[in-house]
Amino acid sequence: VKPYADPYRAGVALGLVLLAAFALAGRGLGASGAFASAASAVAGPANSYFAGYLAGGGPAHDWLVFEIAGVLLGGLASAWFAGRFRSGIDRPEHVAPRTRLIAAALGGAVMGVGAVLARGCTSGQALSGGAMLSAGSWLFMAAAFAGGFAAAPLLRRLWQ
Amino acid sequence: MSGLLLALAIGGAFGVALEQAGLGNARKLAGQFYLTDFTVLKVMLSAILTAMLGAFWLGWLGAIDFAAIHVPETFVWPQLVGGLIFGAGFALAGLCPGTACVSAASGRGDGLAAIGGIFAGVLGTGFAFAWIAPFYASGAQGVLTLPMLTGLPHGVIVLAVVLMALGVFAGVPRWERRA
Numbered sequence: 198v199k200p201y202a203d204p205y206r207a208g209v210a211l212g213l214v215l216l217a218a219f220a221l222a223g224r225g226l227g228a229s230g231a232f233a234s235a236a237s238a239v240a241g242p243a244n245s246y247f248a249g250y251l252a253g254g255g256p257a258h259d260w261l262v263f264e265i266a267g268v269l270l271g272g273l274a275s276a277w278f279a280g281r282f283r284s285g286i287d288r289p290e291h292v293a294p295r296t297r298l299i300a301a302a303l304g305g306a307v308m309g310v311g312a313v314l315a316r317g318c319t320s321g322q323a324l325s326g327g328a329m330l331s332a333g334s335w336l337f338m339a340a341a342f343a344g345g346f347a348a349a350p351l352l353r354r355l356w357q
Numbered sequence: 358m359s360g361l362l363l364a365l366a367i368g369g370a371f372g373v374a375l376e377q378a379g380l381g382n383a384r385k386l387a388g389q390f391y392l393t394d395f396t397v398l399k400v401m402l403s404a405i406l407t408a409m410l411g412a413f414w415l416g417w418l419g420a421i422d423f424a425a426i427h428v429p430e431t432f433v434w435p436q437l438v439g440g441l442i443f444g445a446g447f448a449l450a451g452l453c454p455g456t457a458c459v460s461a462a463s464g465r466g467d468g469l470a471a472i473g474g475i476f477a478g479v480l481g482t483g484f485a486f487a488w489i490a491p492f493y494a495s496g497a498q499g500v501l502t503l504p505m506l507t508g509l510p511h512g513v514i515v516l517a518v519v520l521m522a523l524g525v526f527a528g529v530p531r532w533e534r535r536a
Contacts, residue, residue, distance in 0.1 A: 201377065201378060201379035201385075201396075202378055202379075204378055204379075204395070204396045204399035204403070205400075207378030207400055208378070208400040208401070208402070208403025208404045208407070209403050209404070209407045210374045210377070211374040211400060212403060212404035212406065212407025212411070213407060213408075213411070214367060214371050214374055215404060215407070216407065216415075217367060217370070218367050219408065219411075219412050219421070219426045220412075220420075220421045221363060221367070222363055222364070222367065223422075223425050224426065224427040225408075225426075226367070226368075226371055228453070228454035228458065229454045229475065232454060232475050232476050233483065235476065237483075240480065240484065244484065245486055245487070246482075246483040246486035260360065260361065260364045261364070263361045263362075263364035263365045264364040264367055264368035264371070265455075265458055266365060266368060267364065267365040267366060267367060267369035267370075268368045268372035268375070268455060268458045268459060268462070269372065269458050269461070270365075270368075271368065271369035271373040271462075272373070272375065272376045272458060272459035272461075272462035272463055273462040273463065274369075274372075275372065275373040275376035276381065276459075276462065276464070279376075281376070281381075281463060282464050283464050283465075284466075285464065285465060286467045287383040287384050287451070287460070287467055288383075288384070288467065294466070297467050298467060299470075300449055300450065300451075301383070301457075301468070301470040301474065302470040302473055302474035302477075303446075303449060303474060304448070304449030304451070304471065304474060305446065305450050305452075305470065305471040305472065305473065305474020305478060306446070306477050306478035306481070307446030307450075307474075308442075308447060308453065308454065308474070308475055309446075309474065309476070309478015309480075309481070310439075310478050310482045311439045311440065311442035311443025311444070312439065312443055312478075312479065313439070313479055313482040313483065313493075314435040314489070314492075314493065315435060315436045315439030315440055316429060316430075316432065316436070316439075317429060318443065318453055318454045319401070319447075319453040319454070319455065319456075320453075320455045322429060322436070322440075323405075324405060325408075325429070326428065326429040327401075327405045328404075328408035328412065329409075329426060329427075329428045329429075329502070330428075330502045330504065330511075330515075330518070331429050331430075331431060331501070331502055331503075332502060332503055332505075332506045333432060333433070333498070334431075334436075336431070336433065336436050336437055336440065337437075337439065337440040338440070340436070340437050340438075340439075340444065341440040341443050341444035341447065343440075343441060343444060344440060344443060344444025344445045344447070345390045345445065345447050345448040346390055347441075347444070347445065348444065348445040348448040348449065349390035352449055353391075355387075355449075356384070356387045356388075356390075357391060
C-alpha cells in the first residue's frame with residue numbers, strides 16, 4: 198500500500214486538471230450537478246427544477262454525468278494501482294459500521310439540500326467558482342466551512 | 358460527442374487527483390473539522406491558486422479566452438444558507454459529492470451510502486422546488502466576481518487571494534492538533 202501524495206502536490210495537480218477544464222471545455226469541474234441530472238431522469242419534465250436538466254438532452258448527454266463517470270473510473274484506477282482499493286467502511290473502531298453508514302447517508306441527504314440551494318458543491322462552487330473569483334462561490338465556501346465547524350462539536354463521537 | 362469524451366477524461370484526472378490526495382477517505386476529510394488533518398484545506402487552496410493563476414496568466418497572454426470561461430452567478434441568500442447546510446452535511450458524512458464518488462470507487466461502503474443520500478437529498482429538494490423557488494432566486498446578483506464587487510483590478514484580487522492562501526499555509530502547522 199502506497200502512502201497518499203503530499204497534499205500540496207496533489208492540490209497543484211488538481212488545479213492543473215481544473216485549469217485544463219477551463220481551457221479546453223470553458224467550464225470548471227462539478228459533482229452535485231451530475232446528481233441533479235441523474236435525478237431529473239427520475240423526476241421527469243413536469244418538475245420546474247429538473248426540467249432544466251432534461252432540456253439539454255438528459256443525463257445520457259450531460260457533461261457533468263460523463264465527468265463524474267470519469268471520477269469513478271479515475272478514483273478506482275488510482276486506488277487500485279496504489280494498493281489502496283479495499284472493500285470496507287472508513288470509521289473509527291468504536292463506531293459501529295451501521296452507525297457510520299446511516300451518518301454517511303444522512304449527511305449526504307443534508308448536502309443534497311444545501312447543494313441544490315447553493316447551485317453547486319465543493320467542486321462547482323468552491324473549487325471552480327472560487328478559482329474564477331465568483332463572489333457567491335467564496336461566500337458558499339466560507340459558509341460551508343462555518344457550517345462544518347459549527348456541526349463538528351455535535352458529531353465528535355462519530356469521528357474521535 | 359467529443360465534448361463528452363473530454364468530460365470523461367477530465368473527470369478521470371479529477372478522480373485520480375482526489376484519490377492520490379487521500380480525499381477518498383472520510384476520516385481524513387472529517388479531520389479537517391477537528392483540526393487534526395488539514396488535507397482538505399491544503400488541497401483546495403493550492404488547487405484554487407493553481408487554476409486561478411493559470412487562467413489569469415493564460416488569459417493575459419491571450420492563450421485562452423478568459424471571458425468565455427463559465428462563472429457561476431451569485432445568489433446571496435441561498436448560497437449563504439445552502440453553504441451552511443452543506444457544511445453541516447459534510448461534517449456528518451465526512452465526504453462531499455465528488456469525494457463520495459472516489460470513496461465508493463475505492464471500495465468503501467460509506468462512500469456508497471453518501472452517494473445514495475446525496476441523490477435522495479437532491480431529488481427531494483427538487484420535488485419541493487415550488488415551495489423554495491422564491492428563496493432560491495433571492496439575492497440575485499448575476500455574475501459577480503470579487504474584482505467587480507470591490508472595484509479593484511483583477512490582478513490585485515489575484516494577489517490578495519495568493520497572499521491569503523500563503524498566510525493560511527504558514528498558519529497550518531500552528532493550528533494542527535494531534536488526532
